[in-house]
Amino acid sequence: MHTSHSTPLRIALIGAGIMGRQHVGTMKRVPDVELVAVVDPFTRSLADEEGVAAFTDARTMLSVVKPDAALIVNPNDLHVPTALDCIAAGVPALLEKPVATSLDDARRLIAALRDSPTPILVGHHRRHNPVIARAKEVIDSGALGRPSLATALWQTKKPDAYYDMTWRREAGAGVILINLVHETDLLRHLYGEVVEVQAFTSNALRGFAVEDTATINFRFESGALASIVGSDAVASPWGWEKNLNEVPKFAKEYDQPCLLLSGTEGALSIPQLKLWRYDERADWEAPLSQQQIGYQADDPQVLQLRHFVRVARGEVAPLISVADAARTIAVVDAIHQAARERRAVTPTYP
DSSP: OOOOOSSOEEEEEEOOSHHHHHHHHHHTTSTTEEEEEEEOSSOOHHHHHHTOEEESOHHHHHHHHOOSEEEEOSOGGGHHHHHHHHHHHTOOEEEESOSOSSHHHHHHHHHHHHTOOOOEEEEOGGGGSHHHHHHHHHHHTTTTSSEEEEEEEEEOBOOGGGGGSGGGGSTTOHHIIIIIHHHHHHHHHHHOOEEEEEEEEEOTTTOOSSOSEEEEEEEETTSOEEEEEEESBSOOSOSHHHHSOSSTTSOOOTTSOSEEEEESSEEEEETTTEEEEESSOOSTTSOEEEEEOOOOOOOHHHHHHHHHHHHHTTSSOOSSOHHHHHHHHHHHHHHHHHHHHTSOBOOOOO
């Protein structure tokens, strides 16, 4: 339960892009937080709009403002250096995904945290979504029998203007690290650790240095198999932002699933949370019955920020630690290696 405090948590925002603005909007819906500074080397417009101090670099801000906590929402390749600055300053941080652009960078962060009491929460916000929490309960209850297969779909058409920011066209970006890292993390969360990866990637649709399309296969410790089929350059109704109302600006296709889970006794569609099971005889000639799984809807970004407030105040441990998120990056590294070398790869975990 969220605990009320008379003094709000003074939070600095590091990165004033699309996600930075989204985090500011979330802050306005959460009690006990106050935005005190914005760091961005390119613009001070958000800081001016919010009436707070503007800085061009995080180290200066941390020294001058001395915030209680920070939200790190800058480009992917700056996540680890900025988090290291926050740790050095003793400032708890909510670090947007991905935790790092490579496993080596993630290891640097893990090493720094071994010698520091400063907590870091990684922003895999979908794990806070009540839909995912309920799906995990369904799996753990045995309703699917032995979880055996999963198919994740993330397919959309980003506008060309999205790539006006140079970092989104270069190494450290790409649809895998920007978007499919979410699906990768959710599959780990729901099905356990990945022991083998196969992948194909392509940059044929946009022609950038990074991939725009990927097909990825996983084998889990349990023996379950899964696939992710994703692209940021195709017309499609399938994808998290389209099928859930996390970000209202995206057009919705609420009747379409973006994650399909199946096991020896049942199947579950997400986000609809429709559970399919045989009534009596379990074979392909028999009908399946459908059950709607109920859940209490809530905004995962709000839930994540409430959790972060408690993390920053030392009340709870991070739901997604750097070490946990680094295991997702290990799988992402294996995806890139598998695509590059055209072979199956076993992730090297930190």
